[in-house]
Amino acid sequence: MPYVTFERGKAAGRATVLAALLFALAAAAAPPDAQHILAASDDVRNPQYPFSITTTLIEYRDGKQTDSTALQVYSKAAENSGQFRSLIRFVAPPRDANKLMLKNGNDLWFYDPTGKSTIRLSPQQRLLGQAANGDVVTVNLAKDYRAKLAGEEDVQDGERQNQHCYKLELAAAAPDVTYDHIEMWIAAATSRPIKARYFSESGRLLKSAYFRHFQDNLGQQRPTEMVIIDGLNPNWVTVMRYSDFVKRDIPDTWLQADYLPRFSPE
Amino acid sequence: MRGGPALPLLLALAASSAAMADSDTDALKLADTTPEETARASNWRFFGEPAVGLVSVRGADGGEVDTRRLSLGVQGETSQWHSLRASFADRWDIQGPPSAFGQRHANINTLKEGYLSWQAGSDWSADLGRINVLHGVALGYNPTDYFRAGAIRSIVSVDPASLKENRLGSAMARGQMLWNGGSVSAMFSPKLAVHDNNASFSPDWGATNFQNRGLIALAQRIGEDVNLGALLFDDGSHPPQLGLNTIALLNDSTVAFLEWSGGSGPTQEMQALGSEQKDRFHQRFSTGASYTTSGNVSLTFEYEYDGAALNRSGLDTLLHQSPQAYGQYFLYTANAQELPGRQAVFFYAGWNDAFVQHLDLSGFARYNLVDHSHLQWAEARYHLNRVDLAIQWQTDCGDSTSEFGAAPQSSVWQILLRYFY
Numbered sequence: 088m089p090y091v092t093f094e095r096g097k098a099a100g101r102a103t104v105l106a107a108l109l110f111a112l113a114a115a116a117a118p119p120d121a122q123h124i125l126a127a128s129d130d131v132r133n134p135q136y137p138f139s140i141t142t143t144l145i146e147y148r149d150g151k152q153t154d155s156t157a158l159q160v161y162s163k164a165a166e167n168s169g170q171f172r173s174l175i176r177f178v179a180p181p182r183d184a185n186k187l188m189l190k191n192g193n194d195l196w197f198y199d200p201t202g203k204s205t206i207r208l209s210p211q212q213r214l215l216g217q218a219a220n221g222d223v224v225t226v227n228l229a230k231d232y233r234a235k236l237a238g239e240e241d242v243q244d245g246e247r248q249n250q251h252c253y254k255l256e257l258a259a260a261a262p263d264v265t266y267d268h269i270e271m272w273i274a275a276a277t278s279r280p281i282k283a284r285y286f287s288e289s290g291r292l293l294k295s296a297y298f299r300h301f302q303d304n305l306g307q308q309r310p311t312e313m314v315i316i317d318g319l320n321p322n323w324v325t326v327m328r329y330s331d332f333v334k335r336d337i338p339d340t341w342l343q344a345d346y347l348p349r350f351s352p353e
Numbered sequence: 354m355r356g357g358p359a360l361p362l363l364l365a366l367a368a369s370s371a372a373m374a375d376s377d378t379d380a381l382k383l384a385d386t387t388p389e390e391t392a393r394a395s396n397w398r399f400f401g402e403p404a405v406g407l408v409s410v411r412g413a414d415g416g417e418v419d420t421r422r423l424s425l426g427v428q429g430e431t432s433q434w435h436s437l438r439a440s441f442a443d444r445w446d447i448q449g450p451p452s453a454f455g456q457r458h459a460n461i462n463t464l465k466e467g468y469l470s471w472q473a474g475s476d477w478s479a480d481l482g483r484i485n486v487l488h489g490v491a492l493g494y495n496p497t498d499y500f501r502a503g504a505i506r507s508i509v510s511v512d513p514a515s516l517k518e519n520r521l522g523s524a525m526a527r528g529q530m531l532w533n534g535g536s537v538s539a540m541f542s543p544k545l546a547v548h549d550n551n552a553s554f555s556p557d558w559g560a561t562n563f564q565n566r567g568l569i570a571l572a573q574r575i576g577e578d579v580n581l582g583a584l585l586f587d588d589g590s591h592p593p594q595l596g597l598n599t600i601a602l603l604n605d606s607t608v609a610f611l612e613w614s615g616g617s618g619p620t621q622e623m624q625a626l627g628s629e630q631k632d633r634f635h636q637r638f639s640t641g642a643s644y645t646t647s648g649n650v651s652l653t654f655e656y657e658y659d660g661a662a663l664n665r666s667g668l669d670t671l672l673h674q675s676p677q678a679y680g681q682y683f684l685y686t687a688n689a690q691e692l693p694g695r696q697a698v699f700f701y702a703g704w705n706d707a708f709v710q711h712l713d714l715s716g717f718a719r720y721n722l723v724d725h726s727h728l729q730w731a732e733a734r735y736h737l738n739r740v741d742l743a744i745q746w747q748t749d750c751g752d753s754t755s756e757f758g759a760a761p762q763s764s765v766w767q768i769l770l771r772y773f774y
Binding site: 141143145147148150153154155157159176178179180181182184185191192193194200201202203204207208209210211212213243245247263295297299312314316321322324326328330331338339340341343344345346349351352 | 376377378379380381383384387389390391392393394395396398428429430433438442470472475476478485486487490514517518529531532533534535536572574577578580600602604605606607608610643644645646647649651705710711736738739741771773774
């Protein structure tokens with residue numbers, strides 16, 4: 088019986104090794120999971136803990152700088168949805184200094200300290216020219232979009248270098264997203280977001296964006312610049328530059344309309 | 354031959370793709386030239402605003418009067434020190450000639466705010482001093498803005514945003530507790546003086562703190578789309594007033610709102626004329642919606658109701674009994690920022706980056722549904738980096754005994770330049 092048992096055990100061991108080999112081969116042959124690729128790319132863009140950054144938007148039309156806005160963005164992920172909630176303080180230009188915007192999904196508020204008034208905005212209202220309100224806040228795309236792997240491509244990145252990328256097609260899975268669908272190229276080796284194209288529901292290209300100038304910030308290499316090119320007029324270009332990454336405690340009570348009149352950046 | 358029609362299509366796609374790649378490369382090269390500069394935040398904001406205008410004056414001495422104005426403003430707060438910080442906001446308007454606006458004085462300083470805050474942890478805070486407290490979700494008429502009476506000392510524009518910005522706060526002590534999704538505030542504003550003070554640099558405590566007042570305000574977010582607010586206001590001389598504010602997101606482009614206040618109290622006629630009558634229940638409300646088009650044009654429509662105001666027959670009776678009392682009634686409602694007629698409608702439109710970048714167009718119309726007078730105001734404002742250049746137009750229409758027809762001016766043009774430091 089022990090022999091039989093041994094033989095049976097040996098056979099079972101062979102079967103296990105074989106199964107493991109087959110599984111490994113199948114895993115190697117199977118396409119990578121698109122949602123995981125997207126989530127890994129989110130982790131490159133966003134620290135997964137509360138933080139603040141300074142975002143500077145420089146807008147060009149026909150090669151000339153036409154606008155410049157600086158914002159301090161405080162972001163924290165919601166416990167239930169995992170999506171980021173953001174409080175945005177306008178730093179420049181001087182006329183807008185210390186105005187605030189709060190974005191918590193579709194819950195969007197604007198506060199002007201001069202008039203002391205807190206106004207609820209609809210998602211359609213834009214405050215920042217070419218950049219949609221959803222562009223300046225921190226977004227975990229994997230929470231809001233369903234990703235599908237469309238293939239692998241070599242594309243030119245923001246530094247004009249070729250990168251081997253997964254091309255993902257993202258379809259909106261949440262009702263309050265800024266874009267209906269997105270094409271996104273993510274570096275296969277590093278999970279870095281390289282390039283994205285944003286579309287309206289009707290299929291119109293709204294804008295293209297390049298993520299570039301990756302630098303060490305809050306524990307890993309993150310993009311410090313996004314170059315946005317208008318879908319209709321490619322001579323309309325916005326450079327979004329990220330700096331002053333700081334990990335910080337952001338109480339939940341900050342992220343509501345009633346807190347805006349009390350907000351103090353310190 | 355079957356591949357024939359496909360070839361031009363492929364060539365066209367290839368050409369389009371190449372053009373796109375070229376434009377992307379151009380954009381990236383342009384981005385490379387962006388200087389590495391980061392603006393630093395400042396807690397303080399200053400501005401200077403010279404303006405010239407032309408006022409068409411009504412009455413026997415009517416005609417057109419040239420006006421001039423210089424306004425200087427400061428607003429900001431100190432850095433935090435041991436959980437304490439101080440906030441200050443002030444505005445100084447030098448304008449003339451006073452007759453053009455029917456103003457109390459040509460040289461008016463408005464001490465808008467000056468208070469000390471104590472942040473006791475992230476959820477608790479307390480304030481002491483002069484604070485501009487604003488409640489209300491409506492745009493044109495705010496019945497739950499309980500500290501608005503007497504707060505306007507100098508009018509430089511009839512735009513509701515300007516009236517809320519350029520007003521006196523009330524001296525008070527205030528405490529606030531926040532939780533995730535809501536807050537409660539309690540404040541007490543004591544009586545400090547009996548009469549207002551027209552002196553140029555008077556803090557004018559009598560304009561805002563002419564009686565003891567207390568307010569408790571509760572706010573709660575209901576889901577992602579609805580916010581509710583409840584208020585209880587007491588001035589000691591009349592039964593408490595209850596207030597409600599509701600604002601809801603209807604869809605991606607529409608926000609609807611309702612602001613309501615109700616309670617027993619005197620009519621506005623009684624308050625204006627000082628007559629004694631039994632308190633009765635009155636309600637006031639504003640309700641409407643704001644819609645934003647895909648072109649970023651914002652449109653707001655608001656219906657306004659004031660149950661303590663006179664209706665058509667009440668206005669006619671008062672005018673027939675005493676034209677002087679009639680005038681006093683309108684002065685009272687203007688100072689209290691109440692509606693003189695029981696019903697009104699308000700329409701506002703705003704368009705940022707209209708036609709060209711940095712040009713903002715905005716305007717409103719207010720129509721008194723009781724006496725059928727109306728007020729229109731419009732502004733075109735162009736932004737440069739530190740400078741705003743604006744032209745404003747206002748016209749007051751109606752018969753000579755109506756809310757807007759009785760105004761001292763029939764129209765106002767104003768050109769202003771605001772420089773931000």
